[in-house]
Amino acid sequence: MLSSYILGSVALAFVALAIRASYTWTWRPAFPKNAPRLVSENNVLFGAWQFWTDRWSFFSQSMAHSSTGNFSFYAGRNRVVGLSGDDARKWFVESKELHLNQGYSLMLGPSDDEIEDGQSIERFLTTRIANLLRGENIIRTLPVLIQHTRKNLEEFGRQQWNKETLFDVVYRWVFISTAQIVAPHDIINDPKLLRQMIDFFSSFEQNVSPTFLLFPKLPTWTAIRRFGSSFATFLRIKKIVDNRKKTGPIYGDALDFMIEQGDSEMNQIRMVFALLIAGLFNSGYNAAWLVTEFFLNPDWLKKVRQEVADAVDKAVPDKSIPFLDRLSQLKFKDWEDGFPTIDICLKEVIRIRTAGCLMRKNITGHDLVIGTETIPNDTHVMYHIKDIHFDPEIYPNPGKWDPSRFEEAKGEDKKKEHAYIGWGAGRHPCAGIRYAKLENYVLLAFFVSMFDFEVCYADGSPLKESPPTPPADLTMRAPSPPLYMKVRPREKPGSV
Numbered sequence: 001m002l003s004s005y006i007l008g009s010v011a012l013a014f015v016a017l018a019i020r021a022s023y024t025w026t027w028r029p030a031f032p033k034n035a036p037r038l039v040s041e042n043n044v045l046f047g048a049w050q051f052w053t054d055r056w057s058f059f060s061q062s063m064a065h066s067s068t069g070n071f072s073f074y075a076g077r078n079r080v081v082g083l084s085g086d087d088a089r090k091w092f093v094e095s096k097e098l099h100l101n102q103g104y105s106l107m108l109g110p111s112d113d114e115i116e117d118g119q120s121i122e123r124f125l126t127t128r129i130a131n132l133l134r135g136e137n138i139i140r141t142l143p144v145l146i147q148h149t150r151k152n153l154e155e156f157g158r159q160q161w162n163k164e165t166l167f168d169v170v171y172r173w174v175f176i177s178t179a180q181i182v183a184p185h186d187i188i189n190d191p192k193l194l195r196q197m198i199d200f201f202s203s204f205e206q207n208v209s210p211t212f213l214l215f216p217k218l219p220t221w222t223a224i225r226r227f228g229s230s231f232a233t234f235l236r237i238k239k240i241v242d243n244r245k246k247t248g249p250i251y252g253d254a255l256d257f258m259i260e261q262g263d264s265e266m267n268q269i270r271m272v273f274a275l276l277i278a279g280l281f282n283s284g285y286n287a288a289w290l291v292t293e294f295f296l297n298p299d300w301l302k303k304v305r306q307e308v309a310d311a312v313d314k315a316v317p318d319k320s321i322p323f324l325d326r327l328s329q330l331k332f333k334d335w336e337d338g339f340p341t342i343d344i345c346l347k348e349v350i351r352i353r354t355a356g357c358l359m360r361k362n363i364t365g366h367d368l369v370i371g372t373e374t375i376p377n378d379t380h381v382m383y384h385i386k387d388i389h390f391d392p393e394i395y396p397n398p399g400k401w402d403p404s405r406f407e408e409a410k411g412e413d414k415k416k417e418h419a420y421i422g423w424g425a426g427r428h429p430c431a432g433i434r435y436a437k438l439e440n441y442v443l444l445a446f447f448v449s450m451f452d453f454e455v456c457y458a459d460g461s462p463l464k465e466s467p468p469t470p471p472a473d474l475t476m477r478a479p480s481p482p483l484y485m486k487v488r489p490r491e492k493p494g495s496v
Contacts, residue, residue, distance in 0.1 A: 028077050034374045036070035047074030052210040059384040079379040084387045092383045093426030098360030129431040139332045141181045146328050157489045166485045167478035170288040177439040178279030185251040186240045200233045285476050289349045295455040305496045308445045311338035323494035339441045344406040350422035351389045355469050357382040449494045451487040
Protein backbone atom coordinates (compact mmCIF):
# COMPACT_ATOMS: atom_id res chain seq x y z
CA MET A 1 0.00 0.00 0.00
CA LEU A 2 2.78 2.39 1.00
CA SER A 3 4.83 1.51 -2.07
CA SER A 4 1.81 2.18 -4.29
CA TYR A 5 1.33 5.53 -2.59
CA ILE A 6 5.00 6.44 -3.12
CA LEU A 7 4.90 5.37 -6.76
CA GLY A 8 1.73 7.37 -7.28
CA SER A 9 3.28 10.44 -5.68
CA VAL A 10 6.40 10.13 -7.83
CA ALA A 11 4.30 9.71 -10.96
CA LEU A 12 2.21 12.73 -10.02
CA ALA A 13 5.36 14.77 -9.46
CA PHE A 14 6.70 13.78 -12.86
CA VAL A 15 3.41 14.74 -14.49
CA ALA A 16 3.49 18.11 -12.74
CA LEU A 17 7.07 18.70 -13.87
CA ALA A 18 6.19 17.68 -17.41
CA ILE A 19 3.22 20.06 -17.46
CA ARG A 20 5.35 22.89 -16.10
CA ALA A 21 8.15 22.19 -18.60
CA SER A 22 5.66 22.01 -21.45
CA TYR A 23 4.15 25.31 -20.40
CA THR A 24 7.59 26.93 -20.02
CA TRP A 25 8.79 25.70 -23.42
CA THR A 26 5.58 26.35 -25.36
CA TRP A 27 4.17 29.57 -23.86
CA ARG A 28 4.62 32.53 -26.17
CA PRO A 29 3.77 36.20 -25.84
CA ALA A 30 1.06 37.28 -28.25
CA PHE A 31 1.55 39.74 -31.08
CA PRO A 32 -0.60 42.90 -30.94
CA LYS A 33 -3.37 43.23 -33.51
CA ASN A 34 -1.52 45.88 -35.52
CA ALA A 35 1.69 43.84 -35.81
CA PRO A 36 2.58 42.56 -39.30
CA ARG A 37 0.63 39.53 -40.53
CA LEU A 38 1.39 36.36 -38.51
CA VAL A 39 2.48 33.41 -40.65
CA SER A 40 0.45 30.23 -40.36
CA GLU A 41 3.33 27.81 -39.73
CA ASN A 42 3.74 27.38 -35.98
CA ASN A 43 5.48 24.28 -34.62
CA VAL A 44 4.80 23.91 -30.91
CA LEU A 45 8.52 23.94 -30.00
CA PHE A 46 10.36 25.58 -32.89
CA GLY A 47 7.79 28.01 -34.25
CA ALA A 48 8.12 28.49 -38.00
CA TRP A 49 10.15 25.39 -38.82
CA GLN A 50 10.98 26.52 -42.37
CA PHE A 51 12.79 29.49 -40.85
CA TRP A 52 15.37 27.02 -39.53
CA THR A 53 15.62 24.85 -42.64
CA ASP A 54 15.12 27.06 -45.72
CA ARG A 55 15.23 30.66 -44.61
CA TRP A 56 15.08 32.49 -47.91
CA SER A 57 12.14 30.41 -49.14
CA PHE A 58 10.41 31.12 -45.84
CA PHE A 59 11.05 34.85 -46.13
CA SER A 60 10.08 35.14 -49.79
CA GLN A 61 6.84 33.17 -49.29
CA SER A 62 5.93 35.13 -46.16
CA MET A 63 6.60 38.46 -47.90
CA ALA A 64 4.42 37.42 -50.83
CA HIS A 65 1.48 36.65 -48.53
CA SER A 66 1.67 40.00 -46.72
CA SER A 67 0.12 43.15 -48.13
CA THR A 68 2.97 45.26 -46.73
CA GLY A 69 5.77 42.76 -47.30
CA ASN A 70 6.36 42.56 -43.54
CA PHE A 71 5.31 39.60 -41.44
CA SER A 72 5.42 38.14 -37.93
CA PHE A 73 6.39 34.66 -36.76
CA TYR A 74 7.74 32.73 -33.81
CA ALA A 75 11.22 31.24 -33.53
CA GLY A 76 10.71 28.99 -30.55
CA ARG A 77 9.19 31.28 -27.92
CA ASN A 78 10.71 34.37 -29.49
CA ARG A 79 8.60 36.89 -31.36
CA VAL A 80 10.17 37.89 -34.67
CA VAL A 81 9.17 40.45 -37.28
CA GLY A 82 10.55 40.07 -40.80
CA LEU A 83 10.89 43.21 -42.91
CA SER A 84 11.18 43.78 -46.65
CA GLY A 85 11.17 46.61 -49.15
CA ASP A 86 13.05 49.90 -49.54
CA ASP A 87 11.41 51.89 -46.73
CA ALA A 88 11.71 49.03 -44.25
CA ARG A 89 15.36 48.45 -45.16
CA LYS A 90 16.20 52.13 -44.67
CA TRP A 91 14.42 52.20 -41.31
CA PHE A 92 16.09 48.95 -40.23
CA VAL A 93 19.70 49.96 -40.94
CA GLU A 94 19.32 53.56 -39.71
CA SER A 95 17.22 53.01 -36.58
CA LYS A 96 18.75 54.13 -33.29
CA GLU A 97 16.20 52.08 -31.37
CA LEU A 98 17.08 48.59 -32.60
CA HIS A 99 19.77 46.72 -30.68
CA LEU A 100 22.46 44.86 -32.62
CA ASN A 101 23.99 42.45 -30.10
CA GLN A 102 20.66 41.34 -28.66
CA GLY A 103 19.35 40.85 -32.18
CA TYR A 104 21.96 38.23 -33.02
CA SER A 105 21.50 36.40 -29.71
CA LEU A 106 18.73 34.40 -31.38
CA MET A 107 21.25 32.81 -33.76
CA LEU A 108 24.46 32.92 -31.74
CA GLY A 109 23.02 31.75 -28.45
CA PRO A 110 22.35 33.73 -25.30
CA SER A 111 24.88 36.26 -24.07
CA ASP A 112 25.08 38.90 -21.39
CA ASP A 113 24.66 42.39 -22.74
CA GLU A 114 26.91 44.01 -20.17
CA ILE A 115 30.52 43.35 -19.22
CA GLU A 116 32.21 43.89 -15.89
CA ASP A 117 32.38 47.70 -15.95
CA GLY A 118 28.74 48.13 -17.03
CA GLN A 119 29.70 48.89 -20.62
CA SER A 120 27.73 47.08 -23.31
CA ILE A 121 29.50 44.29 -25.19
CA GLU A 122 28.57 45.97 -28.46
CA ARG A 123 30.25 49.25 -27.47
CA PHE A 124 33.29 47.46 -26.01
CA LEU A 125 33.87 45.37 -29.14
CA THR A 126 33.28 48.30 -31.49
CA THR A 127 35.73 50.49 -29.57
CA ARG A 128 38.43 47.84 -29.38
CA ILE A 129 38.07 46.87 -33.04
CA ALA A 130 38.38 50.52 -34.06
CA ASN A 131 41.54 50.85 -31.95
CA LEU A 132 43.13 47.61 -33.12
CA LEU A 133 42.41 48.30 -36.77
CA ARG A 134 43.69 51.86 -36.88
CA GLY A 135 45.73 52.60 -39.96
CA GLU A 136 49.05 52.62 -38.10
CA ASN A 137 48.38 49.16 -36.65
CA ILE A 138 47.48 47.74 -40.05
CA ILE A 139 50.60 49.32 -41.59
CA ARG A 140 52.74 47.81 -38.83
CA THR A 141 51.20 44.37 -39.40
CA LEU A 142 51.40 44.43 -43.21
CA PRO A 143 54.97 43.06 -43.61
CA VAL A 144 54.17 40.09 -41.36
CA LEU A 145 50.88 39.49 -43.19
CA ILE A 146 52.73 39.40 -46.52
CA GLN A 147 55.48 37.17 -45.13
CA HIS A 148 53.05 34.58 -43.73
CA THR A 149 50.82 34.65 -46.82
CA ARG A 150 53.73 34.00 -49.15
CA LYS A 151 55.16 31.30 -46.88
CA ASN A 152 51.82 29.46 -46.60
CA LEU A 153 51.28 29.54 -50.36
CA GLU A 154 54.81 28.34 -51.12
CA GLU A 155 54.36 25.40 -48.74
CA PHE A 156 51.01 24.58 -50.29
CA GLY A 157 52.47 24.78 -53.80
CA ARG A 158 54.96 22.03 -53.06
CA GLN A 159 52.07 19.58 -52.59
CA GLN A 160 50.24 20.38 -55.87
CA TRP A 161 47.37 18.07 -54.84
CA ASN A 162 46.07 18.54 -51.31
CA LYS A 163 43.66 16.24 -49.51
CA GLU A 164 42.11 19.12 -47.60
CA THR A 165 39.08 20.78 -49.13
CA LEU A 166 39.42 24.16 -50.81
CA PHE A 167 37.47 25.89 -48.04
CA ASP A 168 39.55 24.28 -45.27
CA VAL A 169 42.79 25.35 -46.94
CA VAL A 170 41.66 28.94 -47.46
CA TYR A 171 40.19 29.10 -43.95
CA ARG A 172 43.64 28.19 -42.59
CA TRP A 173 45.37 30.90 -44.63
CA VAL A 174 42.84 33.52 -43.57
CA PHE A 175 42.91 32.43 -39.93
CA ILE A 176 46.66 33.06 -39.79
CA SER A 177 46.38 36.46 -41.46
CA THR A 178 43.49 37.49 -39.18
CA ALA A 179 45.34 36.30 -36.09
CA GLN A 180 48.25 38.59 -37.01
CA ILE A 181 46.29 41.63 -35.90
CA VAL A 182 43.59 40.41 -33.50
CA ALA A 183 45.08 37.47 -31.58
CA PRO A 184 48.03 36.76 -29.28
CA HIS A 185 51.10 35.96 -31.36
CA ASP A 186 51.72 32.97 -29.07
CA ILE A 187 49.11 31.18 -31.20
CA ILE A 188 50.85 31.93 -34.49
CA ASN A 189 54.29 30.99 -33.15
CA ASP A 190 53.22 27.56 -31.87
CA PRO A 191 52.34 25.21 -34.80
CA LYS A 192 50.54 22.71 -32.55
CA LEU A 193 48.46 25.38 -30.82
CA LEU A 194 47.76 27.05 -34.16
CA ARG A 195 46.41 23.78 -35.57
CA GLN A 196 44.20 23.28 -32.49
CA MET A 197 42.82 26.79 -32.82
CA ILE A 198 42.13 26.43 -36.52
CA ASP A 199 40.33 23.13 -35.93
CA PHE A 200 38.22 24.63 -33.17
CA PHE A 201 37.20 27.83 -34.94
CA SER A 202 36.62 26.01 -38.23
CA SER A 203 34.13 23.67 -36.53
CA PHE A 204 32.65 26.21 -34.11
CA GLU A 205 29.72 27.30 -36.23
CA GLN A 206 28.95 23.72 -37.25
CA ASN A 207 28.14 22.84 -33.63
CA VAL A 208 24.84 24.69 -33.90
CA SER A 209 21.30 23.38 -34.12
CA PRO A 210 17.83 24.87 -33.63
CA THR A 211 17.52 22.90 -30.40
CA PHE A 212 20.76 24.36 -29.05
CA LEU A 213 19.77 27.92 -29.91
CA LEU A 214 16.26 27.68 -28.48
CA PHE A 215 17.05 25.48 -25.48
CA PRO A 216 20.71 26.24 -24.64
CA LYS A 217 20.53 24.60 -21.21
CA LEU A 218 19.24 21.32 -22.61
CA PRO A 219 22.13 18.78 -22.51
CA THR A 220 21.96 17.79 -26.18
CA TRP A 221 24.97 16.27 -27.94
CA THR A 222 25.45 19.53 -29.87
CA ALA A 223 25.46 21.55 -26.64
CA ILE A 224 27.86 19.16 -24.90
CA ARG A 225 30.25 19.08 -27.86
CA ARG A 226 30.17 22.85 -28.26
CA PHE A 227 30.72 23.42 -24.55
CA GLY A 228 33.59 20.94 -24.40
CA SER A 229 35.49 22.38 -27.35
CA SER A 230 34.78 25.97 -26.28
CA PHE A 231 35.96 25.33 -22.73
CA ALA A 232 39.17 23.65 -23.91
CA THR A 233 39.90 26.61 -26.19
CA PHE A 234 39.03 29.05 -23.41
CA LEU A 235 41.61 27.38 -21.16
CA ARG A 236 44.27 27.58 -23.88
CA ILE A 237 43.67 31.29 -24.42
CA LYS A 238 43.44 31.89 -20.67
CA LYS A 239 46.85 30.29 -20.21
CA ILE A 240 48.31 32.69 -22.77
CA VAL A 241 46.67 35.65 -21.04
CA ASP A 242 47.94 34.54 -17.62
CA ASN A 243 51.49 34.09 -18.92
CA ARG A 244 51.41 37.51 -20.59
CA LYS A 245 50.41 39.10 -17.29
CA LYS A 246 53.58 37.68 -15.76
CA THR A 247 55.94 38.58 -18.58
CA GLY A 248 54.44 41.92 -19.54
CA PRO A 249 54.21 43.12 -23.17
CA ILE A 250 56.23 40.96 -25.58
CA TYR A 251 55.00 41.21 -29.16
CA GLY A 252 53.16 44.50 -29.32
CA ASP A 253 50.14 42.46 -30.43
CA ALA A 254 46.42 42.76 -29.72
CA LEU A 255 46.78 41.13 -26.30
CA ASP A 256 49.48 43.57 -25.24
CA PHE A 257 47.23 46.41 -26.38
CA MET A 258 44.27 45.17 -24.33
CA ILE A 259 46.45 44.69 -21.25
CA GLU A 260 47.71 48.26 -21.62
CA GLN A 261 44.08 49.42 -21.85
CA GLY A 262 43.34 47.73 -18.54
CA ASP A 263 40.84 45.27 -20.00
CA SER A 264 39.90 42.40 -17.73
CA GLU A 265 41.04 38.88 -18.50
CA MET A 266 37.52 37.84 -19.51
CA ASN A 267 37.16 40.77 -21.89
CA GLN A 268 40.49 39.97 -23.50
CA ILE A 269 39.33 36.41 -24.15
CA ARG A 270 35.94 37.62 -25.43
CA MET A 271 37.72 39.88 -27.89
CA VAL A 272 39.98 37.13 -29.24
CA PHE A 273 37.00 34.79 -29.72
CA ALA A 274 34.79 37.40 -31.40
CA LEU A 275 37.39 38.66 -33.86
CA LEU A 276 38.78 35.28 -34.88
CA ILE A 277 35.29 33.92 -35.55
CA ALA A 278 34.25 37.02 -37.51
CA GLY A 279 37.45 37.08 -39.55
CA LEU A 280 37.53 33.38 -40.30
CA PHE A 281 33.93 32.94 -41.38
CA ASN A 282 33.62 36.14 -43.35
CA SER A 283 37.02 36.64 -44.99
CA GLY A 284 37.71 32.91 -45.27
CA TYR A 285 34.32 32.16 -46.78
CA ASN A 286 34.60 35.02 -49.27
CA ALA A 287 38.18 34.23 -50.32
CA ALA A 288 37.34 30.57 -50.96
CA TRP A 289 34.41 31.52 -53.17
CA LEU A 290 36.59 34.02 -55.03
CA VAL A 291 39.11 31.30 -55.89
CA THR A 292 36.18 29.22 -57.17
CA GLU A 293 34.79 32.06 -59.30
CA PHE A 294 38.20 32.91 -60.75
CA PHE A 295 38.57 29.32 -61.95
CA LEU A 296 35.13 29.42 -63.57
CA ASN A 297 35.61 32.91 -65.05
CA PRO A 298 39.05 32.99 -66.74
CA ASP A 299 38.41 36.44 -68.24
CA TRP A 300 38.14 37.92 -64.76
CA LEU A 301 41.15 35.93 -63.60
CA LYS A 302 43.15 37.47 -66.44
CA LYS A 303 41.95 40.97 -65.47
CA VAL A 304 43.04 40.39 -61.88
CA ARG A 305 46.46 39.10 -62.93
CA GLN A 306 46.90 42.16 -65.14
CA GLU A 307 45.91 44.40 -62.25
CA VAL A 308 48.48 42.77 -59.96
CA ALA A 309 51.21 43.14 -62.60
CA ASP A 310 50.30 46.80 -63.17
CA ALA A 311 50.30 47.57 -59.44
CA VAL A 312 53.73 45.98 -59.01
CA ASP A 313 55.19 47.78 -62.04
CA LYS A 314 53.90 51.09 -60.73
CA ALA A 315 55.09 50.66 -57.14
CA VAL A 316 58.36 48.75 -57.71
CA PRO A 317 59.39 49.28 -61.36
CA ASP A 318 62.82 47.60 -61.07
CA LYS A 319 62.24 44.39 -63.07
CA SER A 320 65.65 42.99 -62.14
CA ILE A 321 64.03 42.10 -58.79
CA PRO A 322 62.02 38.83 -58.81
CA PHE A 323 58.30 39.51 -59.21
CA LEU A 324 57.20 38.03 -55.86
CA ASP A 325 59.86 40.08 -54.06
CA ARG A 326 58.53 43.19 -55.78
CA LEU A 327 54.97 42.27 -54.83
CA SER A 328 56.14 41.85 -51.23
CA GLN A 329 57.42 45.45 -51.24
CA LEU A 330 54.04 47.08 -51.90
CA LYS A 331 53.09 49.63 -49.26
CA PHE A 332 49.75 49.89 -47.52
CA LYS A 333 48.54 52.69 -49.83
CA ASP A 334 49.53 50.59 -52.86
CA TRP A 335 47.30 47.79 -51.59
CA GLU A 336 44.39 50.05 -50.68
CA ASP A 337 44.35 52.00 -53.94
CA GLY A 338 45.77 49.60 -56.50
CA PHE A 339 43.27 46.75 -56.70
CA PRO A 340 39.84 48.01 -57.79
CA THR A 341 39.21 44.85 -59.85
CA ILE A 342 39.79 42.54 -56.90
CA ASP A 343 37.59 44.89 -54.89
CA ILE A 344 34.56 44.57 -57.17
CA CYS A 345 35.13 40.81 -57.48
CA LEU A 346 35.06 40.57 -53.69
CA LYS A 347 32.01 42.81 -53.56
CA GLU A 348 30.15 40.57 -56.01
CA VAL A 349 31.07 37.41 -54.10
CA ILE A 350 29.65 38.97 -50.95
CA ARG A 351 26.47 39.99 -52.80
CA ILE A 352 25.81 36.60 -54.32
CA ARG A 353 27.13 34.30 -51.56
CA THR A 354 25.92 36.03 -48.39
CA ALA A 355 22.55 34.44 -47.86
CA GLY A 356 21.62 35.23 -44.28
CA CYS A 357 19.68 37.80 -42.30
CA LEU A 358 20.60 41.05 -40.63
CA MET A 359 19.22 40.97 -37.10
CA ARG A 360 18.24 43.49 -34.45
CA LYS A 361 15.97 43.53 -31.41
CA ASN A 362 13.54 46.01 -29.93
CA ILE A 363 14.49 46.29 -26.25
CA THR A 364 13.41 49.91 -25.85
CA GLY A 365 10.65 49.05 -23.39
CA HIS A 366 7.96 50.26 -25.78
CA ASP A 367 6.49 49.34 -29.15
CA LEU A 368 8.02 50.71 -32.34
CA VAL A 369 6.01 51.83 -35.35
CA ILE A 370 7.01 51.25 -38.96
CA GLY A 371 4.47 52.55 -41.44
CA THR A 372 1.08 51.40 -40.20
CA GLU A 373 2.43 48.41 -38.28
CA THR A 374 3.78 47.84 -34.79
CA ILE A 375 6.87 45.98 -33.63
CA PRO A 376 6.27 45.12 -29.97
CA ASN A 377 8.91 45.45 -27.29
CA ASP A 378 11.12 42.39 -26.71
CA THR A 379 10.83 41.32 -30.34
CA HIS A 380 13.56 40.34 -32.78
CA VAL A 381 13.59 42.15 -36.13
CA MET A 382 15.14 40.64 -39.26
CA TYR A 383 15.91 41.75 -42.78
CA HIS A 384 17.01 39.12 -45.30
CA ILE A 385 19.96 40.29 -47.39
CA LYS A 386 18.61 38.62 -50.52
CA ASP A 387 15.60 40.95 -50.45
CA ILE A 388 17.84 43.63 -51.97
CA HIS A 389 20.89 41.71 -53.23
CA PHE A 390 18.72 39.47 -55.42
CA ASP A 391 16.26 42.16 -56.51
CA PRO A 392 16.23 41.84 -60.33
CA GLU A 393 15.27 45.50 -60.69
CA ILE A 394 18.57 46.42 -59.07
CA TYR A 395 20.75 43.50 -60.13
CA PRO A 396 19.54 41.95 -63.44
CA ASN A 397 20.03 38.18 -63.55
CA PRO A 398 20.90 38.32 -59.84
CA GLY A 399 22.10 34.72 -59.57
CA LYS A 400 24.95 35.33 -62.03
CA TRP A 401 28.40 36.28 -60.70
CA ASP A 402 29.21 39.47 -62.59
CA PRO A 403 31.58 41.99 -60.96
CA SER A 404 30.99 44.48 -63.79
CA ARG A 405 27.75 45.38 -61.97
CA PHE A 406 29.86 47.60 -59.74
CA GLU A 407 31.90 49.28 -62.46
CA GLU A 408 31.21 52.98 -62.79
CA ALA A 409 29.51 52.57 -66.17
CA LYS A 410 26.81 50.34 -64.66
CA GLY A 411 26.72 51.30 -60.98
CA GLU A 412 23.89 48.90 -60.22
CA ASP A 413 24.44 49.33 -56.48
CA LYS A 414 23.74 53.07 -56.82
CA LYS A 415 20.18 52.63 -58.10
CA LYS A 416 18.63 52.81 -54.62
CA GLU A 417 19.64 53.85 -51.14
CA HIS A 418 21.33 51.00 -49.28
CA ALA A 419 21.12 48.83 -52.42
CA TYR A 420 24.32 47.10 -51.32
CA ILE A 421 24.64 46.10 -47.67
CA GLY A 422 27.40 43.51 -47.90
CA TRP A 423 29.76 45.59 -45.77
CA GLY A 424 27.06 46.65 -43.35
CA ALA A 425 25.03 49.84 -43.72
CA GLY A 426 23.52 52.72 -41.83
CA ARG A 427 24.45 52.77 -38.15
CA HIS A 428 26.40 49.52 -38.33
CA PRO A 429 28.99 49.49 -41.12
CA CYS A 430 31.62 46.76 -40.90
CA ALA A 431 34.23 47.94 -38.39
CA GLY A 432 36.91 45.69 -39.85
CA ILE A 433 36.38 46.50 -43.53
CA ARG A 434 39.87 47.90 -44.18
CA TYR A 435 41.70 44.89 -42.83
CA ALA A 436 39.20 42.43 -44.29
CA LYS A 437 39.78 43.89 -47.74
CA LEU A 438 43.54 44.03 -47.25
CA GLU A 439 43.92 40.38 -46.29
CA ASN A 440 41.82 39.36 -49.29
CA TYR A 441 43.84 41.58 -51.63
CA VAL A 442 47.16 40.19 -50.35
CA LEU A 443 46.06 36.55 -50.42
CA LEU A 444 44.48 36.71 -53.87
CA ALA A 445 47.27 38.79 -55.44
CA PHE A 446 49.91 36.29 -54.34
CA PHE A 447 47.74 33.28 -55.14
CA VAL A 448 46.91 34.21 -58.75
CA SER A 449 50.51 35.35 -59.35
CA MET A 450 52.06 32.13 -58.03
CA PHE A 451 49.76 29.42 -59.34
CA ASP A 452 47.78 28.04 -62.18
CA PHE A 453 45.00 26.18 -60.43
CA GLU A 454 41.98 24.00 -60.89
CA VAL A 455 38.95 23.66 -58.63
CA CYS A 456 37.69 20.10 -58.66
CA TYR A 457 35.83 17.37 -56.82
CA ALA A 458 37.37 14.62 -54.69
CA ASP A 459 37.87 12.36 -57.71
CA GLY A 460 39.85 15.08 -59.49
CA SER A 461 37.15 15.95 -62.04
CA PRO A 462 37.07 19.73 -62.66
CA LEU A 463 34.23 21.95 -61.55
CA LYS A 464 32.07 22.88 -64.55
CA GLU A 465 29.64 25.41 -63.11
CA SER A 466 29.24 27.49 -60.01
CA PRO A 467 27.71 25.46 -57.14
CA PRO A 468 24.62 26.83 -55.45
CA THR A 469 25.18 28.73 -52.24
CA PRO A 470 24.34 26.46 -49.28
CA PRO A 471 21.40 27.95 -47.40
CA ALA A 472 22.63 29.98 -44.43
CA ASP A 473 19.87 28.65 -42.22
CA LEU A 474 22.07 28.46 -39.12
CA THR A 475 25.60 29.22 -40.31
CA MET A 476 27.57 29.86 -43.48
CA ARG A 477 28.57 26.53 -44.98
CA ALA A 478 30.99 25.33 -47.61
CA PRO A 479 29.36 23.76 -50.69
CA SER A 480 28.45 20.10 -50.78
CA PRO A 481 29.88 17.93 -52.24
CA PRO A 482 33.13 19.54 -51.06
CA LEU A 483 35.48 21.25 -53.48
CA TYR A 484 39.21 20.61 -53.76
CA MET A 485 42.03 22.39 -55.50
CA LYS A 486 44.96 21.39 -57.71
CA VAL A 487 47.75 23.91 -58.14
CA ARG A 488 50.80 24.16 -60.37
CA PRO A 489 53.45 26.81 -59.66
CA ARG A 490 53.68 29.24 -62.56
CA GLU A 491 56.93 29.23 -64.50
CA LYS A 492 56.88 33.02 -64.51
CA PRO A 493 55.09 34.41 -61.42
CA GLY A 494 53.21 37.58 -62.22
CA SER A 495 52.75 36.86 -65.90
CA VAL A 496 49.32 37.54 -67.37
